[in-house]
Amino acid sequence: MSGNRIISGPETFDIDAREAQVVGNPRIGPLTAEEFTDEARQLVAETFAQVEAIDKSDIPDIFGILFKHPGLYRAQMQLGNELGRNGCIPPRERELAILRVAWLSRAPFEWGQHLVYGKNLGLSVEDVERITHGSDADGWAEHDRAIIRAVEELMGDYAIADATWDILAKSWTEAQLMELPGLVGHYLMTALIYNTLRIDLLEGNSGLRRR
Known part of the structure; x- marks a missing residue:
């Protein structure tokens, strides 16, 4: 039946149990310094293009893991950059969508990282709490809902x-309407990869408890 899996209210779950399931003890270990291929080194340069001196010993393990499939990583990075830098959905609204994806995916890494981005772009504490309660929550403006x-x-x-x-x-253009399913699909893909590989949280990311 159409729509019978739509979650429009609170998605409640045991955060500790979920994070024990999908964070820590990664299933695939990172590349060692000796294992970095020329392509992996190029990905380092592309990923940290704004950093003048790149020291591979400082690369978080997440990249050493993802670089084991450089084609997938590069494609994911390119689409993410396109949506983030050149996308036509306003940044605050983009982060609204990403955070709902992250919460419904129960994705600690994605939720924790994007909560910071969203708050920097104007999401309030009340917005964040409403995201966890879904479109049925009180207080949404019509467009945000x-x-x-x-x-x-x-x-x-x-x-x-x-x-x-x-x-x-x-209020959205045709291009913005087209972009939204792509945005949701991209960040769902990211959540699936990170959850399945059990990627560790970066320093300062407190996962699904972050508000």
Whole structure:
């Protein structure tokens, strides 16, 4: 039945149990310094392009793991950069969508990292709490509620419903409407990879408890 998997209210779960399941003791170990190929070194340069001196000993293990599939990493990075730097969805609204993806995916790494980005872009403590309670929560502006609802529909029914589309179309361009499913798909893919590989949280990232 269409829509029967859509979660529009609170997605409650045991945070400690979830993080024990998907964080720590990565299933694939990182490359050692001796194992870095020319392609991996190029990925280091591309990833840390703003850093003048790159010391491989300072590279977080996450990159040493992801560089074991350089083609996948490069494609993921390129799409992420396109959506983040050149995307047409306003940054605050983009982070609203990403955070709902992260919460529904129960993805500690993605939630913790993007919560910082979202708050820097203007998401309030109340916004963050509402994200965990979904599109049914009180207090959403109509457009923001539709963004959250669209994420829920994409993850639960693999399509945006007409009513949600019509609200978004009041203020978004066709390009923005096209971009949203791609954005959700990209960050769902990232959550699936990080959760499955059990990627460790970076320093300062407190995972799903972060607010």
